[in-house]
Amino acid sequence: MVPGAIRMDKWLWQARFFKSRSLSASLVEKGAVRLNGQPVTRPAQCVKPGDVLTFAQGSRIRLIRVLAPGDRRGPAPEAQGLYADLDAVERDAGPGVAVPIE
Template sequence: MTENIGKIRVDKWLWHARFFKTRSLAAKVVSGGHLRLNGQKVLKPAQPVTGDDVLTFAQGREIRVIKVLALGTRRGPASEAQALYADLEPLAEKPKEVIPPAPRFEGGGRPTKRDRRQIDLNRP
């Protein structure tokens, strides 16, 4: 099997760059039509990617826009993977989500152990 120098499968590149945990997950995203290569929808995981290509895909709840800088030869450590791409839209710093306190027993929610003891003490 001969490989074109300067090209790699898009699913393999996404896996090398550590955007997906497994290559099959990357292939599933591509074949599901959730990836754009230079603005064009890609449906085949074997679509070749070269340097300076722009990939757009959803990762979690974020839309990632990535420019391919290098192809990579292996799935190495994260520092090596980050050298393969440039993030064109860096993830925005999200304000820390404020989690409301658990509902107390004043008619809503389940009573805590302490609330139950108070209820038991107040019973006739």
């Protein structure tokens, strides 16, 4: 495993996108998560800081940049430090405004 990398299912759970690790693993196995634009079907696929994940959560499509691997499933404020929500950047810019992702 690459230093600073973590299993995708574990990271999604630690970042509090899903209530259980098995739920996040199930979503990945169905091919519903993209890593840097490519579909992933292995929950053991590693993610590292700088990677971009795209997945559906409820009725929203989430576009998330991994900032840190995380050590545990902590409280929500701690979990929010693990990622940057790229959806929010695009929504705040308004329609028709080009927003650089990197």
